[in-house]
Amino acid sequence: MNLTPDLPEQFASDNYSGICPEALDYMLKANYGSAPAYGDDYWTQRAADQFRELFQTDCEVFFVFNGTAANSLALAALCQSYHSVVCHETAHIETDECGAPEFASNGSKLLLGKGENGKLTPAAIETIVQKRTDIHYPKPKVISLTQATELGTLYTIDELLAIRAIADRYQLRIHMDGARFANAVAAMNVTPAELTWKCGVDVLCFCGTKNGMAVGEAIIFFDKALAEDFAYRCKQAGQLASKMRFISAPWVGLLETGAWLHNADHANQCAAYLEQKLLQIPGVQILFPREANAVFVKLPEAVIAALRAKNWLFYNFIGNEGVRFMCSWATTPARIDELVQDLEQTMCNS
Numbered sequence: 001m002n003l004t005p006d007l008p009e010q011f012a013s014d015n016y017s018g019i020c021p022e023a024l025d026y027m028l029k030a031n032y033g034s035a036p037a038y039g040d041d042y043w044t045q046r047a048a049d050q051f052r053e054l055f056q057t058d059c060e061v062f063f064v065f066n067g068t069a070a071n072s073l074a075l076a077a078l079c080q081s082y083h084s085v086v087c088h089e090t091a092h093i094e095t096d097e098c099g100a101p102e103f104a105s106n107g108s109k110l111l112l113g114k115g116e117n118g119k120l121t122p123a124a125i126e127t128i129v130q131k132r133t134d135i136h137y138p139k140p141k142v143i144s145l146t147q148a149t150e151l152g153t154l155y156t157i158d159e160l161l162a163i164r165a166i167a168d169r170y171q172l173r174i175h176m177d178g179a180r181f182a183n184a185v186a187a188m189n190v191t192p193a194e195l196t197w198k199c200g201v202d203v204l205c206f207c208g209t210k211n212g213m214a215v216g217e218a219i220i221f222f223d224k225a226l227a228e229d230f231a232y233r234c235k236q237a238g239q240l241a242s243k244m245r246f247i248s249a250p251w252v253g254l255l256e257t258g259a260w261l262h263n264a265d266h267a268n269q270c271a272a273y274l275e276q277k278l279l280q281i282p283g284v285q286i287l288f289p290r291e292a293n294a295v296f297v298k299l300p301e302a303v304i305a306a307l308r309a310k311n312w313l314f315y316n317f318i319g320n321e322g323v324r325f326m327c328s329w330a331t332t333p334a335r336i337d338e339l340v341q342d343l344e345q346t347m348c349n350s
């Protein structure tokens with residue numbers, strides 16, 4: 001493990017990146033004098049208003065520290081303990097949150113569905129929902145979708161509308177894990193409204209950390225009734241920041257300057273560039289359609305080991321297949337070229 005303080009840029013995850021200039025600039029702007037604590041401050045009000053403007057609707061907005069809390073608390077708000085949540089088998093809430101959604105909801109079970117490229121299908125959802133309707137099985141209440149997905153793919157507007165139709169048929173709510181929501185908006189050239197409440201999304205967890213902030217997630221309830229008492233839930237879970245202005249001011253920086261979209265677009269374009277370079281190397285197989293800021297490749301074990309020996313850090317457990325290279329706001333083409341060069345060399349030698 002390379003633990004130097006000046007580790008060169010990596011492709012393990014977008015949360016390996018630093019703080020983008022706009023987020024940092026606004027954090028410094030907020031570092032003036034005193035401000036009311038627990039979110040009753042100027043910056044938090046302004047950030048919430050910016051979200052209402054961005055989504056072109058009167059939504060309820062909450063700020064928490066991280067994605068695990070955002071997802072878990074949002075799902076808990078939609079479920080009773082005897083309810084269940086339908087999600088893809090590769091969903092972060094299932095594979096990477098240590099049971100936090102079940103913990104926060106006092107036991108709402110996750111029901112796992114399959115589907116190509118990390119996406120749930122209406123048919124898969126319907127099969128799960130229809131499987132049991134008796135009192136002995138937890139009642140399905142929510143569909144959780146990740147946009148962009150854990151495998152770097154995107155739900156199209158048509159796919160989201162088809163899932164909403166199923167949700168309406170069975171009276172299910174829709175939660176969206178937007179760890180890479182900005183990347184999806186940038187890639188699809190749609191408005192945030194079109195990708196959420198206009199497709200029937202009830203609550204969105206919009207990630208700031210992976211978009212360029214130091215820390216912070218926004219939880220956005222489009223159905224305001226679902227947000228009743230949600231502030232208490234956040235507080236009880238230890239997710240109410242007392243100096244909230246330092247989470248909300250960077251959000252203002254991202255939203256006001258447009259950096260949120262620019263950062264995401266940059267990350268997507270870097271991934272496209274990386275994919276195009278990788279496709280030119282014989283023996284490298286791209287695993288899923290590259291639609292946002294991740295590229296998944298199948299590589300021989302020896303090549304993986306050789307890349308690690310050259311101090312490249314990356315994950316190869318996501319989706320249980322292949323290696324994931326993730327680009328961020330901070331990714332540089334020069335570093336992509338270095339990665340590709342090392343990969344090419346090790347492929348030739350193996």
Ligand SMILES: *Cc1c(COP(=O)(O)O)cnc(C)c1O
Nearest residue numbers: 066067068069092146150177179
């Ligand atoms: C990163 C990520 C999250 C949030 O993770 P935290 O580490 O808890 O902030 C949620 N969902 C997905 C799909 C992610 O990639």
